[in-house]
Amino acid sequence: MTAFRCPTCNAVYASSQTLNRHMNEDHQPNKFICELCSKSYKRKYDLKKHKVKIHEVADDAASKVPPVNKSFPQCPICKKVFSETCNLNQHLKTHSPSNNYKCESCEKTYSRKHGLMRHLRSHTGEEPFSCDTCQSTFSRKDVLIRHQRRCVLGESSAP
Secondary structure: OOOEEOOOOOOEEOOHHHHHHHHHHHOOOOOEEOOOOOOEEOOHHHHHHHHHHHOOOOOOOOOOOOOOOOOOOEOOOOOOEOOOHHHHHHHHHHHOOOOOEEOOOOOOEEOOHHHHHHHHHHHHOOOOEEOOOOOOEEOOHHHHHHHHHHHHHOOOOOO
16 A cells, blocks of 8 residues: 655655645645634635634625725724624623623623523533424524524535
């Protein structure tokens, strides 16, 4: 059996295809750059996940290319950057002293009990919302609804 050795790190692979995949994934510079914070990724999918989680960009908008020279709203308190002013305004409430609901696991605070309850599922892993079509489960109702639109259309059974 022929072995294919990586010239950069000497890892050995059974085929040239797996060696090429390794070279592209592990030894190429990141080519997908977040225009909001300059963090870079090797895969477009990882950049999209980053935008949704870190910058609270809507899932369907995360893969769209923003207008050139667009300035993005930034929180004056913690410097987090947002794609839309409405997301910044919602975020600013998290810095408000009126946040009466506090997570005992990580000290995050919320102005509404619903926000805390939704957050707590990130610690417990609870996924109380399930798709009737494919039985996939979700921690948030809005994510289930978005999934169901695709699932019913047969586009994807993935979240």
